[in-house]
Amino acid sequence: MKKNCTLxxxxxxxxxxxxxxxxxxxxAAYDELAAIANTKxxxxxxxxxxxxxxxxxxxxxxxxxxxxxxxSVLGKRITYLLAVPGEPINLVGPFTGAPxxxxxxxxxxxxxxxxxxxxxxxxxxxxxxxITNIIGMLGNSIDSSNSRILDMVExxxxxxxxxxxxxxxEKFGPTLNFTAVEIAELSGTTTESILRFLxxxxxxxxxxxxxxxxxVIDADALLDPEIDAIWL
Amino acid sequence: MKKNCTLxxxxxxxxxxxxxxxxxxxxAAYDELAAIANTKxxxxxxxxxxxxxxxxxxxxxxxxxxxxxxxSVLGKRITYLLAVPGEPINLVGPFTGAPxxxxxxxxxxxxxxxxxxxxxxxxxxxxxxxITNIIGMLGNSIDSSNSRILDMVExxxxxxxxxxxxxxxEKFGPTLNFTAVEIAELSGTTTESILRFLxxxxxxxxxxxxxxxxxVIDADALLDPEIDAIWL
DNA sequence: CGAAAGATTGATTGCTCTCAACTTTAGTGG
DNA sequence: CCACTAAAGTTGAGAGCAATCAATCTTTCG
Numbered sequence: 191m192k193k194n195c196t197l198x199x200x201x202x203x204x205x206x207x208x209x210x211x212x213x214x215x216x217x218a219a220y221d222e223l224a225a226i227a228n229t230k231x232x233x234x235x236x237x238x239x240x241x242x243x244x245x246x247x248x249x250x251x252x253x254x255x256x257x258x259x260x261x262s263v264l265g266k267r268i269t270y271l272l273a274v275p276g277e278p279i280n281l282v283g284p285f286t287g288a289p290x291x292x293x294x295x296x297x298x299x300x301x302x303x304x305x306x307x308x309x310x311x312x313x314x315x316x317x318x319x320x321i322t323n324i325i326g327m328l329g330n331s332i333d334s335s336n337s338r339i340l341d342m343v344e345x346x347x348x349x350x351x352x353x354x355x356x357x358x359x360e361k362f363g364p365t366l367n368f369t370a371v372e373i374a375e376l377s378g379t380t381t382e383s384i385l386r387f388l389x390x391x392x393x394x395x396x397x398x399x400x401x402x403x404x405x406v407i408d409a410d411a412l413l414d415p416e417i418d419a420i421w422l
Numbered sequence: 423m424k425k426n427c428t429l430x431x432x433x434x435x436x437x438x439x440x441x442x443x444x445x446x447x448x449x450a451a452y453d454e455l456a457a458i459a460n461t462k463x464x465x466x467x468x469x470x471x472x473x474x475x476x477x478x479x480x481x482x483x484x485x486x487x488x489x490x491x492x493x494s495v496l497g498k499r500i501t502y503l504l505a506v507p508g509e510p511i512n513l514v515g516p517f518t519g520a521p522x523x524x525x526x527x528x529x530x531x532x533x534x535x536x537x538x539x540x541x542x543x544x545x546x547x548x549x550x551x552x553i554t555n556i557i558g559m560l561g562n563s564i565d566s567s568n569s570r571i572l573d574m575v576e577x578x579x580x581x582x583x584x585x586x587x588x589x590x591x592e593k594f595g596p597t598l599n600f601t602a603v604e605i606a607e608l609s610g611t612t613t614e615s616i617l618r619f620l621x622x623x624x625x626x627x628x629x630x631x632x633x634x635x636x637x638v639i640d641a642d643a644l645l646d647p648e649i650d651a652i653w654l
Numbered sequence: 655c656g657a658a659a660g661a662t663t664g665a666t667t668g669c670t671c672t673c674a675a676c677t678t679t680a681g682t683g684g
Numbered sequence: 685c686c687a688c689t690a691a692a693g694t695t696g697a698g699a700g701c702a703a704t705c706a707a708t709c710t711t712t713c714g
Contacts, residue, residue, distance in 0.1 A: 666705080
């Protein structure tokens with residue numbers, strides 16, 4: 191796949207102008223960001239950043255797919271962000287410089303735009319709207335994680351699975367290229383359980399599936415009363 | 423208890439200078455904050471803010487104890503912040519103005535300092551260090567929620583209970599004035615389960631308890647290998 | 655072709671939730 | 685100040701969900 195891909199200033203500015211959390215800034219701001227951003231390619235499965243590693247850059251997905259997840263001591267993994275083009279993957283690190291507990295890995299070959307953290311925060315402080323957006327997104331993350339905790343407490347696995355499928359369908363469309371393992375890591379359960387329930391959903395005609403792929407047929411059936419999509 | 427309590431400018435500035443997330447600011451900044459802050463008292467069980475309610479103020483606990491929690495549709499509650507004096511209870515709202523899903527209630531009679539949201543953010547934008555601190559705290563919240571999700575996935579209730587007790591002990595000291603219901607809401611489980619396991623811990627001499635109170639005797643015993651305290 | 659990753663399905667176990675009954679304690683109003 | 689009530693604590697029994705263990709099969713890829 192395309193490696194060492196570089197982008198023109200205009201192209202970079204355009205990416206920023208469409209990026210999640212970057213709405214509402216002046217064109218000058220996009221140009222400013224573009225000027226200090228470099229591109230960096232990662233191949234499938236490459237680690238973008240690891241836990242306990244001080245943060246040096248701000249990263250934004252330009253192409254591909256990036257998984258941000260937390261590993262437990264026992265090696266279990268919880269995925270809490272699947273970042274598509276236009277999504278930033280580390281909002282906090284650039285400001286604090288401190289290590290977090292997250293791991294970011296390229297799910298497919300991916301292209302990122304990367305800004306030296308100081309340069310990024312310097313720029314951010316000049317554009318309060320960006321700060322506001324960032325804080326708003328962090329708020330969404332917190333709300334989302336908390337609602338997942340609630341789900342773990344009171345909801346069955348089927349429900350959590352449906353919610354994940356519903357959310358993925360909103361974000362990626364009806365064709366989902368994910369394995370049962372990945373769905374399990376999103377739902378907070380085991381592969382076997384996911385497989386079983388996916389089986390049930392298939393029997394009911396809600397989904398179809400083949401190796402490494404799930405196709406959502408009847409998205410409405412995934413929607414339990416009062417369900418709302420979570421942030422991924 | 424003391425109601426309608428007002429504070430002098432100096433007192434308010436002093437509270438800010440010791441507040442969580444407000445370290446490292448200039449004295450001028452503390453004075454500035456003090457100048458725009460008002461105090462407001464809440465009696466036990468009074469609601470400070472509710473979900474779906476646009477945010478109008480920034481709030482900081484001066485005295486008392488405030489619970490910030492999320493309710494599920496079924497009425498279950500998860501507590502994710504127990505704010506003691508010096509802790510802010512809504513970091514996101516002031517910036518976005520948007521409603522969140524959280525409820526804040528006074529656990530005891532409490533005194534808050536409150537700043538009109540626009541005034542607060544205006545001030546914050548003039549002090550980048552404050553913004554950085556706030557973003558850092560939001561990062562901690564996210565990490566903490568995510569590690570709770572991991573705990574829900576792979577850890578048993580006893581473990582989660584121990585972790586909560588350990589954390590509460592760090593924050594409040596060995597005497598914990600909480601009912602089993604409240605501990606359950608912190609651990610993400612039921613009252614009955616908590617009561618059972620508290621019983622076991624008492625038998626082992628790790629804690630003592632009486633109505634509405636738990637005393638930690640052997641804090642080390644709460645510390646499983648690799649356990650780390652969560653943010654509350 | 656062999657190996658590794660993924661998908662399936664069955665059997666079993668066990669944790670914890672639920673339901674339920676009962677006791678103790680604290681608080682309130684007559 | 686007592687009686688009553690609500691809240692908190694306690695404990696037992698039972699059910700059920702999903703994790704675990706296990707065996708087998710399929711697909712992909714080098």
